[in-house]
Amino acid sequence: MSKVQIDDLDRQIIDILGNDARISNRKIAADLNVTEGTVRGRIKRLQQERLMTFTAITDFGLENTSKLAFIGVQACVEDVRSIATKIADVPLVNAVTITLGRFNIWVVCLFDTLDSLFEVASERILAIPGVHHVETSIAVKTIKYNARVARITAADLSLTPEEADNSA
DSSP states (O other), X not given: OOOOOOOHHHHHHXXXXXXXXXXXXXXXXXXXXXXXHHHHHHHHHHHHTTSXXXXXXXXXXXXXXXXXXXXXXXXXXXXXXXXXXXXXXXXXXXXXXXXXXXOSEEEEEEESXXXXXXXXXIIIITTSXXXXXXXXXXXXXXXXXXXXXXXXXXXXXXXXXXXXHHHO
């Protein structure tokens, strides 16, 4: 199967929708000097190939009870991918990344109480076989938060749609 390909028009559509997902296909078409059908077809293909999805992102800063936490995880190198997948299934976990450095997995989560954060870090993540150490940091003040980071997904542009499905 061929690799997923996106071109300049796809990137322009993604960029426009990334700034305002409520914009009409007609407006996008007019701005890009293409037909509305072209825009509609491109959006459908990007969604089918899991290169783009629409989602509502709430600003956690508006909710006084939700706090942001980062959990650094040191795990057995041979099992990093399977451990990361297990961590991704834990409730309250919003993002899991495999990294290089002091920790080989970084976890991002929102929590309402310290007890719920403790349960995620110490009772759920640390209990996974192959996890050696967890270290938690709590964001006390957010200087900048760009909700567009939510666009990072398992659908890597170098993957075929079937490979993206298997890695998600």
